[in-house]
Amino acid sequence: MNASTRSYTRVSALxxxxxxxxxxxxxxxGTTIAIGEWIVPSVASWVACVVAALLAFWGWRAR
Structure with missing residues (x-):
């Protein structure tokens, strides 16, 4: 992996x-997020948290 690719994966992981x-x-x-009249459920943030954490871990390991 060259230096440019390594830098990209580190920044992406961060x-x-x-x-x-x-x-x-x-x-x-407990912050509430509303899109129009629809309140985004907390479960959506937990799912996004786990997915983003896995992508960060994957990006950090790829360096």
Missing amino acids: IFFIVSALHAWRVIS
Whole structure:
């Protein structure tokens, strides 16, 4: 893996980690997200948290 690809995977992993942490924070803090009149359920954030964490882990291991 060349340096450019390695840098890309590290940055991608960092971004996915941040997204995962923000989703976890949203659920733990009880913040409500509404799109129009629809309230996004907390389960959606937990699923997104797990998916983003797995992508971050995968990206970090690929370096």
